[in-house]
Amino acid sequence: MKELLRNLTAIAAPSGREEPIRALIREELAKYCDELRVDSLGNLIAFKRGGKTKLQLAAHMDEIGVVVTAIDEEGFLRFANVGGVNPHRLVGQRVRFQNGTMGVIGAEKIDDIKELTLDKLFIDLGVASAAEARAKVHVGEMAAFEHSFVDLGQRVVAKALDDRVGCAVLIEALKRVRKPANDLYCTFTVQEEVGLRGARTSAFGLEPDLAIAIDVTATGDTPEAMKLAMKLGAGAAIKVKDVSLITHPRVKDLLTELAEKNNIPYQFEVLPYGGTDAGAIHLTKAGIPAGVISIPCRYVHSPSEMVDLNDVEAAVRLVVAAMEQPITL
């Protein structure tokens, strides 16, 4: 699992630029499903036959990042955010473009830290002119944070664990599942970070009977953190609600029963902000019952997100259990 997480988080793939991560996941799954296809927005759908009920499982491939908006005469790049990016976390960060170009983020002179907004920041490619900069990147090109994977033993740190850990859970579950009892549509979605966009159109096309998203959730287990019940190491989190979704009670009960029956450590999640693919999916067409299996994660949307491998393992087991349980809602 560590190797898979290391490989998945090493790739730079901000929203709308998921091609390299899609290629990697495709390769990982080729042997483990009956059909693999990419839809018109770029969602990767791995299908595995199993039963009557159409179960969609969704993890998003994209990550937050930045997009070049302008290149000045000296070759400095101005940029905007792709997804939820906090300017205070950017100063001094390194970014990597998909063609491998590296840059560092600098700031204009600022007297008060409260004045720090994205348009006071720039990317320095280490070039001396606009022409040199243009030879490396162009306006509209996106970059992701560059930060190495850190193995802390039981816990790991990386950028883009949101939601590469969800992708890893789904990949691993698909590899482990022996007797799927439902038709599985494992969907690796695009553009979650900018508005759950891939999930929305994928669900329209699949029209599943039930959907489960796999994503990270915040925790309340660090000094002076926001009061949240979720903790690292306390198991897979079964979502109760966030801003985009109130988990369908039957789905919440199903996941809870599966966790109890299989002795999978779990915790409940109530998140007072944020949303996941399940939010978009459950409002598709005439409505699709949906829930979320979350992996607790510290420092979400920072270049150093942290998860606990016990929680990851619990999430894999819970996903496999859902795949192998004949579901009727």
Next chain:
Amino acid sequence: MLLKELSELNGVSSNETAVRHFIRDRLQGKVETLHTDRLGNLIASQGQTKKGPKVMLSAHMDEVGLMVVGIETNGLLKIKTVGGIDERVLLSKRVLVGPQQIPGVIGAKPIHLQEREERQKPVPLSALFVDIGATDRSDAEKAVKIGDLIAFDTKAACFGDGLFKGKALDDRAGCAVLLNLIENRYDLPLYYAFTVQEEVGLRGATVAAYGINPDLALVVETTSAGDVPPLKKHQASTRLGHGPAISFMDRTLIVQPKLVEALVAVAESAGIPYQFRQTTTGGTEGGAINQTRTGIPAAVISIPCRYIHSPVGVLNLNDFAATIKLVDAVLKNIAQRGLPV
């Protein structure tokens, strides 16, 4: 002049009738199908049975404006905005109210009667009213009703060196671009969607795209030009006179990179000036269309316009002409080579 006529029509979101009638009259006999859908979108098509990808062009008919939400006992009208308007631009503007197009003036307490602190701040919307010259409430009620829409009363005109000023250029200029293409014939099934209620949430486009279900959508918009003080160059979203703006991302849409590359390639090979829209804020119908059904690739081409969403905007007629050329060249390219995505 088509642009002037379109600009001077009133069509605040949800009452696009006058604009729709004007455009419909110009489409009669020149398109193969023409209908108004249940939300009021005007949809025309050419070459429905042709092979090739189904392309949807869209431009919205509606404009930002105001709505009557109350009538005071003295006959003055209380107002709310419809669509995104900087309330500070409203004071002392001339307007036309309701279906009878009653002339009015947006008024507020005069400077002589304001407290010192009041003068330091812009007059809030709650302290503004529209004066239609009524003597009292019952007199006003003879001319207007609560819920009536109010449009800015602005005459459009050419000025300066190839510039054009007028209201509602967002997005009548886009409508004018589409009307300029109608005489051309392209070797693909082409749908023209003149949409409603963009300014209040991309509503017309959402259902138009569902109905048409195209393989690709090109949204022709007007976008804010930031070539004005105190904005620095990198903060200027677009600049007048530098050609149509190609979007790579906005609040509602990330345009597929291959689609952006294709638009750029077409512009460069045809020698049409273009610029990138250098901000990612604001939404367009491209976002709504992109999220329709199983996902529809969408691109946005915009005419830069200063002072957008105010009683008077300014655009460059060269940019307008270049936008027509670019959309035309893109359609020819798709007809020849198929979809870029």
